[in-house]
Amino acid sequence: MSEQESLEQIRARIDALDDELLRLISERARCAQAVAKVKRDADPNAEFYRPEREAQILRKIQQRNPGPLDAEEMARLFREIMSACLALEEPLNVAFLGPEGTFTQAAALKHFGHSVHTVPLGAIDEVFREVESGAAHYGVVPVENSTEGVVTHTLDRFMQSPLKICGEVALRIHHHLMAKPGLAREQVKRIYSHQQSLAQCREWLDANLPQAERIPVSSNAVAARRAAEEEGAGAIASQAAAERYVLNVLNANIEDAPDNTTRFLVIGQRASGPSGRDKTSLLLSTRNRPGSLYRLLEPFARADVSLTRIESRPSHCVNWDYVFFIDVEGHEEDDKVRQAIAALEQEADLVKVLGSYPRAVL
Amino acid sequence: MSEQESLEQIRARIDALDDELLRLISERARCAQAVAKVKRDADPNAEFYRPEREAQILRKIQQRNPGPLDAEEMARLFREIMSACLALEEPLNVAFLGPEGTFTQAAALKHFGHSVHTVPLGAIDEVFREVESGAAHYGVVPVENSTEGVVTHTLDRFMQSPLKICGEVALRIHHHLMAKPGLAREQVKRIYSHQQSLAQCREWLDANLPQAERIPVSSNAVAARRAAEEEGAGAIASQAAAERYVLNVLNANIEDAPDNTTRFLVIGQRASGPSGRDKTSLLLSTRNRPGSLYRLLEPFARADVSLTRIESRPSHCVNWDYVFFIDVEGHEEDDKVRQAIAALEQEADLVKVLGSYPRAVL
Secondary structure (H helix, E strand, C coil), X not given: CCHXXXXXXXXXXXXXXXXXXXXXXXXXXXXXXXXXXXHHHHCCCCCCCCHHHHHHHHHHHHHHCCCCCCHHHHHHHHHHHHHHHHHHHCCCEEEEECCCCCHHHHHHHHHHCCCCEEEEECCHHHHHHHHHCCCCCEEEEECCCCCCCCCCCHHHHCCCCCCEEEEEEEEECCCEEEECCCCCHHHCCEEEEEHHHHHXXXXXXXXXXXXXEXXXXXXXXXXXXXXXXXXXXXXXXXXXXXXXXXXXXXXXXXXXXXXXXXXXEEEECCCCCCCCCEEEEEEEXXXXXXXXXXXXXXXXXXXXXXXXXXXEEECXXXXXXXXXXXXXXXXXXCHHHHHHHHHHHHHCCEEEEEEEEEXXXX | CCHHHHHHHHHHHHHHHHHHHHHHHHHHHHHHHHHHHHHHHHCCCCCCXXXXXXXXXXXXXXXXXXXXXXXXXXXXXXXXXXXXXHHHHCCCEEEEECCCCCHHHHHHHHHHCCCCEEEEECCHHHHHHHHHCCCCCEEEEECCCCCCCCCCCHHHHCCCCCCEEEEEEEEECCCEEEECCCCCHHHCCEEEEEHHHHHHCHHHHHHHCCCCEEEEECCHHHHHHHHHHCCCEEEEECHHHHHHCCCEEEECCCCCCCCCEEEEEEEXXXXXXXXXXXXXXXXXXXXXXXXXXXXXXXXXHHCCCCEEEEEEEECCCCCCCEEEEEEEECCCCCHHHHXXXXXXXXXXXXXXXXXXXXXXXX
């Protein structure tokens, strides 16, 4: 068979597959409409977006994916199909920490797909208020974010908010070493970056630029501006910052961990049901007595619940000395987690469940 | 049937559809691999991305789409499926006028889908050089762009470049009236914006703010900054600009034409074949004699070829007085277009075909 004949044969098969895909995606969209109708008949204010069901579908897709597309790419395609189907019934407004083009917007689109309407807001607090007032269905905020110079701490905002965490998103973040055009790596005397980015590149810097002074600044954008202004200065920042301040990237992807990720939270008014692989975030507070943290953690150990993260914060409240944010494996409706929380309520001055939500799928 | 039973039945059907979609998308990816193998066997340097074939597939999808998803949304899903399949064989590098988060990046992702690697560059000239050197497979540049303050004119760059236009992208652009928090619309004395944005909102301004002075500035970002700094000043700019400069949006979507779009060009090293609904962009130059433009346009009228756009530019070259950029309907391989170009070559001092490419599908 000639090249031309082979190509025509394969292309005819692709065309047939596309017709079939068109038919199936359309039927899927009609099913989504049918689900919405059943729900609306039972409750006129029903919500159609269910994070736990989406997470289950995406996990199954990844497990069953036969290749050659990799599982993450295939899940991304299904995310977009589900996003389009959902938008038919309930076009979601998703507020995020703007401006457009930030990692937080990328996180929002990764989580909800491109059929939602994203609304950039100027501060984490505004994102909370937009969701609290119902003007946006969901919000996306960074938990901590070295690259965009976030000041307000997202977790602090939960102390006064009735909102629930209903999802998490992880984004891979890359760091690059950059300097003014003409400056060679050996000539870099000082390196500016956010403290966290410096920490994430420590091994690389020790091996490759041990003599350069490392100077933490408030954001990587500020670091890039300094590198653009000062002689002999370099910065660790993103590709976007290099472009904005017309810097040369001397070395790309210098982060020590190849899977360096930043985490974002999805916030909304309703709790999310169990998906089978969930996390629960808790806010705990207690008076500062000897062994108080130890006693707070004991119920989890006894109930065999794994902690994935703990962070203490000043409480901004005279009644408590310490506030802890704790992430544990499992859903608050799981027996083990429920038991641990019940035991904790005996011990802590305050226990607030910030939300149970599916672990990041993509 | 109870609500729960109905939902379970529909969800079982969705699960079955998802299994089938997974199988078909995977088979489509294997077909894309087979196409690549046939091409590579015939020519080790073969290119796998064919803009004309993608345009044909997307048009067919839109025509056959049975709903309930709208045709544009369905085409977007297929764009992503094709993008993922292509990336298996040839991950495309696409350079664009940065930084990240600009309309130009949005245009690049709309045209190529999200499986490509986009590279932000600081100037239109750099995008051309990146593609000319082969470091990027394609580039995306605005033809004209009110919102990002482009200075270099993209069309001028074609005078010295061997690159071809191999696609166009249209993006809907919205304009908002904004001012400092606390300033009411009636208190706005001056309105800053790019000349083009002012023109695009003229009717709305005549009807709603006839007394305010309209002051053109170099970009809408500059306009927003002025509104943030000056008393009694407003700006017409994007939502992102409102966020960045902490301005209140007084009126959203004030553009006179509801389908206000900005156009971007895709540039590459190879010409694109006929897709059945194409455009051809030409660069013409002639000495300034009475009736010279009229004579240049005559061959198109005689060959029954429609002009969709014409723009004259100073030539920056002593030999020619005028340079014209002309877009016509049809592909340079079409008989009518070929005839018109042949006739034109008798009349003009220079005729350069910048490219024939599929008309924007989405």
